Amino acid sequence: MARQERAEQTRKTILDAAAARFDAVGFLGASLSDILAEAGVTKGALYFHFKSKEDLADALVHEQFEVLEPTTVLENPGLQTLIGWSENLAAALQTDVRVRASIRLVIEQGSFIRPASNAYKQWIDSAHACLLAAKAAGDLRKEVNPHELAQFVVASFTGIQLSSEVLTGRTDLLERIGFMWRTILTAVVPPRRLHRFTLAGGGLTSPRIEAV
Structure with missing residues (x-):
């Protein structure tokens, strides 16, 4: 058990270091030597867990959808749930380097061998x-049209972001994101239903959107 815990801690350290480098300089700018220096581990330890820089990128992108998997979207789908999910992702981008790195990797999806184009499809779905x-x-x-609107929201x-x-460095x-939703909601929601939805911005609850 102790050996397994040490191995898991080493893997976490490597992923944190890779995320920091990918977030700072992107996939092409990050070298394995820089990641090793950031992590403070040996090359053997890195290759025990990951075969290549591409494997590191894949792991971070995959992890994003485990950590930020929109289970509430599946359990309680609706417009307010989608608003809250987008706000939670925005907050994570401000505070979590792994989320920032994985988003950058998805955006730079042509930069490495196994592009993460499915990420966009999962967001849209x-x-x-x-x-x-x-x-x-x-x-x-x-x-x-819900599908067209889903593509517009993701884009x-x-x-x-x-x-x-x-x-502003995402400050x-x-x-x-609040302005985005106010603009979208007034365009797509019937005026009599606008009072049902609330937005959060900067950690404060905004006034309910007024019907027009």
């Missing part, structure tokens, strides 16, 4: 499940 439930509940206007979130990273990400 999760959003679509929520929006289908919202449509069935009467929370979306009749003319709104908007991706672009907004990138802009926030470049401009204003939650506020930007």
Whole structure:
């Protein structure tokens, strides 16, 4: 058991170091020697757990969907659930280097041998499940196509978090995501249903969206 715990701790240390380097300089900019130096482990220890830099990248991307798996989306799909999920992901991008690294790796999906293009599909599928439930509940206007809206939400979130990273180091990400949702909700939700939804920004609950 002690040996297993040490091995797991070493693996965690390597992943943390890889995440820090991928987050800082991307997949192409990060070298295995830099990751080894950051982790403070031997080359043998690294290769015991991971065969290559590509394996490290794959592990971080895969882990993202285990840690941030939207189980609430599956258990309680709907528009408010999707809003909360996006806000939780935004908060994780501000505080968790592994999440930041995995998102960067997904965006740079052409940079390594096994691109993570399925990540986008998983995000879209999760959003679509929520929006289908919202449509069935009467929370979306009749003319709104849930799948098209799911693709728009994912693309908007991706672009907004990138802009926030470049401009402010993501310090204003939650506020930007709040603006994204206020814009989307007033466009796609029937006015009589807008009072049902709340947004969080900067850790504070925003006033309920007013019907227009």
